Amino acid sequence: METGDTLKDLLEDNDLTAVRAWLGTQPPYVIADELARMDALAAVVPFRMLDKDAALAVFEELDPVDQQQILSGLRDKAFRDLIEGMDPDDRARMLGEAPAKVTHRVLSGLSPRERLMTAELLGYPDGSVGRIMTPEVVALPVDITAKQALRRIRVKGGNAESVYTLPIVESGRRLVGVCELRDLVLSDPDTPVAELVDTQVPTARATDPAEDAARLLAEANILNLPVVDSEQRLVGLFTFDDAMEVIEAADTEDAARQAASLPWSGHYMFAGVWQLARSRATWLLLLIVAATLTVTVTRAFEATLEQVTALALFIPLLIGTGGNAGAQAATAVVRALAVGEVRTGDLARVIWRECRVGLVLGAMLAVVGLGVAVIFVDPRVALVVAVSLVVICAWAATVGGSMPLLAKKVGIDPAVVSAPMVTTLVDATGLIIYFVLANAILGL
Amino acid sequence: METGDTLKDLLEDNDLTAVRAWLGTQPPYVIADELARMDALAAVVPFRMLDKDAALAVFEELDPVDQQQILSGLRDKAFRDLIEGMDPDDRARMLGEAPAKVTHRVLSGLSPRERLMTAELLGYPDGSVGRIMTPEVVALPVDITAKQALRRIRVKGGNAESVYTLPIVESGRRLVGVCELRDLVLSDPDTPVAELVDTQVPTARATDPAEDAARLLAEANILNLPVVDSEQRLVGLFTFDDAMEVIEAADTEDAARQAASLPWSGHYMFAGVWQLARSRATWLLLLIVAATLTVTVTRAFEATLEQVTALALFIPLLIGTGGNAGAQAATAVVRALAVGEVRTGDLARVIWRECRVGLVLGAMLAVVGLGVAVIFVDPRVALVVAVSLVVICAWAATVGGSMPLLAKKVGIDPAVVSAPMVTTLVDATGLIIYFVLANAILGL
Incomplete structure (x- = not known):
């Protein structure tokens, strides 16, 4: 996949013959990838050198933001060819994120038929199946034969994005099931379509979240x-x-959410420093405010710390380990929720298993912690460290494992329960556990 | 998707009529999902109630581990029907993770043709394209017409997993390109296949990592x-x-790697507590050993801490925030590498941008940190906290952003650069930054 010179190098050398040769030999997704890595003004130059079909293929591979930037650099004729050639769903996706001015320019440049289809898709909520689906489908009636079906597909299939899945409908376009092109081609031409239709096929509602539909498609193969x-x-x-x-x-x-960043749809290398900083600042600021709890807790136990200053040595180790154990549990449960292995009804079972996992891990870590601590401090302080590790790990795993489920129960994306969020929460509570245990064991 | 009663409930009530009714109405992937949530012995009971075709469809949806457990509960006839019916690639995937005894029982139960195909797939390295591909392909010669091609597909396509992509080969099965079934169906029957073949299609080598091929397929649509x-x-x-x-x-x-867990292929709810603990223990133990560095650092600066005990109050807040900023950067770069937005050659650029992002974030956080610190302590200590935040954030983002690239350069999966790993590393180095700055600013 790697070529010696990148498109950018060739352009910087102003070697337009080489640029043209490069564009002629690379597949569309590679060209799109290179364009996305350049800034918008520079990317328009090679884009204009593509012929009409290649331009469309490359354009469809770009992200909506890059598409808009390319569009704004094109003259009317090239602009109209491009947007008229796009699939309606790709066009709707691009417009969904575009300023009103761009939307207007695009819609007014379209033929009435294409404009209608695009406007319909734009009517569905952002992130829904309706926004992303293709409306150009070859639907078949149930009372024809395989041969007749193939003839219809030949007539109507040219515009459709896919003719491999053929929805079978009855009056009023009500869905009966689907038929696969494969079965139509492989079976005897006189077979009735009714014998080939699969009526148990899963469907999506146009207003469903696109992610749910995508996971369903993947799961059902x-x-x-x-x-x-x-x-x-x-x-x-x-x-x-x-x-x-x-x-x-x-x-x-x-x-992104798992690391307490706000998700955004841009390209990492193409984003500005401010853009990256903005996506990370919100949570960092919230978390540093939450972290002032650790200051309050430490202050509340200042007397304990002053009596046994050795306790301060282990603060970073204890809260760091607790944060790690909590982050592991949270990430495991967030992913299990995303791929459907865990449901919100499993809360009690998740708490019970994470609590036990945390105890097991805490016990192992306590052995190491005890070994390290006795090197540096009094055995009784070392004992405090070891016991704290067990309790903090069990607590951290329980909190980390249950928070994503609780978030989902109240309708928040479980992925916002990030490693940094769990870490910050466990920092403050872990300190309380440590100091309370120290007071109890050392009899302060 | 949710049904009132789960399969498990029905089985516990011993209501076999209801179980049978439930099995008859649910699609295979839903049944497989329910079976995966039960333990192996219990799952065999409803599995045996499925008819031959349904059993095969459900079986192919299960994970290799679950498949083996179901298999071990089946008698010879049912066992043979099932494995003979599987696609060779699914069979190879299951056997790839099976003990030798199971592999032997499966291979010896197969017809010679199926055994040969399975054994060939097993010859490719674990995790390679060869292990997962389907060997049952309808390949076409280049010198026939669309009509002739369709006739061949009708004859040979029954066993193939897909007939939508038809590789075109010349003598010695050398690949020329591919033709889509869609184009064969939609074009005039007398069109030569040579006119429909796409010779620029991307290909994979059988020994390539399967993940690379999968990302290529997704990117090229x-x-x-x-x-x-x-x-x-x-x-x-x-x-x-x-x-x-x-x-x-x-x-x-x-x-999983991002949260410092070892990846494993099981189901979260199905895994035992020990299994979960084992997947998390390795890194937690390594990281707690690394965290003893924080004890050493704190001890080295004990004199500083004893002179200005107020410094101890901000240790958790500072290293926590640094860890968060580092985790954000690491996660962003790991994901950008996975989806191909960043390449190893971008190291210098990534360092430069993360350093600036960290400075911007650090400056914002310093304002908050200063505001909080002056409430609790002397303004000069507050100044130390604020300056430390700027330096620690810039350092953490730079470390977090560059470590995944460095890992990839030396051939390690960049995803092992986890949030906990970066956090632990930044804990120790962040403390050094904090104490050194304290000594300098407070003139200790």
Whole structure:
């Protein structure tokens, strides 16, 4: 996949023949990847050198933000060719994030048919299946033969994004099931479609969250999911490639949330320093405010610390370990929720298992902690450290494991229960556990 | 998706009629999901109640570990029907993780043709494309027409896992390109296949890592990736549903690694407490040993702490915030590497941007930190806290952002650079920064 020179190098050398040669030999997704790594003004230059079909293929691989920037650099003719050629769902996705001015320019440049389809998709809520599905579907009636079905597909299939999954509908476009192109091709031409239709196929509602539909498609191993409205009428098809993009974006979002960053849809290398800082600042600021609790707790136990100053030595180790154990539990449960292994009803069972896991881990760590502590301090202080490790680990795992479920119960994305959030929470509570145990064991 | 009673409830009530009714109405992936949530002995009972086709469909949805447990509960006839019906790639995946005894029982129960295909797949390295691809492909010669091609597909397509992507080969099965079933169906029957073939399609080598091939398939938006050997000869097809599973598993692994857990392929609710504890213990133990550095550092600066005991109050807040900022940077870069937005060659640029992001964040946090600290302590100590926040954040973001790239450079999975690892590293170094700054500013 790696070429010696990148597109950027070639452009900087102003070697337009080499640029043209490079563009002619690379597949669209590679070209799109290179363009996304350049800034918008520079990217328009090679983009204009692509022929009409290649331009469309490359354009469809770009993120909505990059698409808008390319569009703003194009003249009317090239602009219109491009947006008219796009699939309606890709167009709706781009416009969903575009300023009103761009939306207007795009919609007014379209043919009436394409404009209608795009406007319909834009009517669905952001992040819903309706926004992403393709409305261009070849639907078949149930009372024809395989041969007749293939003839219809030949006539109507040219515009459809996929003809591999063929929804079968009865009057009023009510969905009966789906038929696979594979079965139509492989079976005897006179077979009635009714014999080939799968009526148990899962469907999505156009207003469902796109991520749920994508996970359903992945779990059920199907190529395209028929999309219906509230009255089971066929409105479109949710395709596997869109599902893969949705899952990748959702996993990227979850990864960002897990580290207490706000998710955003840009490219890491393309984002400005301010943009990156903004996505991380909110939680860092909230968490530092929460962390002042640790100052209050430490202050409340200042007398304890002054009597046994050796206790201060182990504060970072104890709260660090507690934070780590809590982060492990939280991440495991967030992921298990995302892929459907855990449901909100499992709360009690999750608490019970994480509490035991935490005790087991705490016991192991206590052995190490005791060994380390006796090197540095009085054995009785070392005992405080060891016992604290057991209690803090059990507590941290329980908190970390249950918080994502509690978040989901109250309707918050469980992925916001980030490692830093759990760490900060366990820092303050872990200190209380440590000092209370110290007072008890050392008899202060 | 939610049914009132789960399969488990029905079984516990011993209501076999209701179990049978439930099994008859649910799609295979829902049944598999319920079975995976039960223990092996209990799961065999409803599994035996499925008819032959349903049993196979459900079985193929299970994880390899669950598959083995179901298999061990089956008699010879049911056992043979099941494994003979599986696709060779699914069979190879299950056997890849099975004990030798199971492998022997499975292979010896197969027909010679199926045994050969399975054994060939098992010859590829674990985690490679070859292990997961389907070897049952309909390959077409380049010198026929669309109509002739469709006839061949009808004859040979019954066993193939997919007939939507048709590899076109010349003598010696050397790959020329692919043709889509869609194009064969939609074009005039007399069109030569040569006109429909796409020769620029990306391919995978059978020995490539499966994750790379899956990401390539997703990025290029294609349904199936032709798989070739070192001499460009066609050996199979890597299908979109396998790619989705590989990506989901890789993202689950990355999520686990990001929280310093060892990845394992089991179900969260199905795993034993010891199994969960084992996956988390290794890193926790390594990290607590590394955390003893914080004890050493604190001890080295004990004189400073004894002179200004107020400094101890802010230790958890400072190292906690530094850890959070480092974890954000590390997670962002790990994800950007996974989805291909950052390459190892970008190291210098990543360091430069993370350093600036850290400075910006540190400056914001310093304002809050100063405000909090002046409430509790002497303004000069508050100043130490504020300056430390700026330096620690810049340092943490730089370390967190560059470590995944350095790991990748030396051939380690960047996802092992976990939030807890960065946090622990930043704890010790953050303390040094804090105490050194305190000595300098307070003139100790």
